[in-house]
Amino acid sequence: MTRPLLPHPVLSLVLAATWLLVANTVTIGHLLLAAVLGLTIPWITWRFWPDRPRLARPGRIPAYIGRVLADIVVANFEVARQVLGPVSSLQPTFVEVPVDLTDDFALTVFASTVSLTPGTVSADVSDDRCWLLVHALHADDPAAVAEQVKARYEAPLKEIFGC
Incomplete structure (x- = not known):
């Protein structure tokens, strides 16, 4: 080649x-x-770069970037409020987020986006690529955190990458 x-x-x-x-x-x-x-x-x-990422809807990328940037700003204030408040009120936990993305590049973008947002960090991807382990600084309801991450970040990426 x-x-x-x-x-x-x-x-x-x-x-x-x-x-x-x-x-x-x-x-x-x-x-x-x-x-x-x-x-x-x-x-x-x-x-x-073994495979070029295939973009099904590249026109949705600016909206995704805008959403992520807005979430980063909001999360910075939220994390600052939580960290400056009483430590005993924090409920850190690991959340298993089921992953529906089939493209490796899209999964990488997804995990990176979660890590960019203050208060959450991608900790691991399962060997079968079906789960993303996320550490949340504060999570009253881990299932709600998983659903929010899927709705805000994974769903738009599925549209962008067509997977």
Whole structure:
């Protein structure tokens, strides 16, 4: 199998844009470095990407990102309130969330999203990929936490990835 010249064009653009944002300046040198990074990193890591993710509804990605960002902001305030309150009121627990996603990349995005949201961390994925073990900082009702995670994050990912 031959290595394509531009194996992941979207990743190349994201890497170049990220470099320019991190550099916080747009000069010829930074533009060239952004282009080099955007072209070489995907080209070098090409073999680590066995299957390209298949997007069934890419138009839903902005809404998903917006939801996750809004949830991160809200969860930050909620976690701050919980942590600054009495420790005895916290009910940390592990929650087993059943997973219906069939695409490995979608499952990775799902687990990462759960970990990005303050107050929850993805701890493990079962060997058969049917369960995601999530640690919740506070959960009065673990079943409700599992349903909320599925409804807010897994359901949109099933639409986006068509799985």
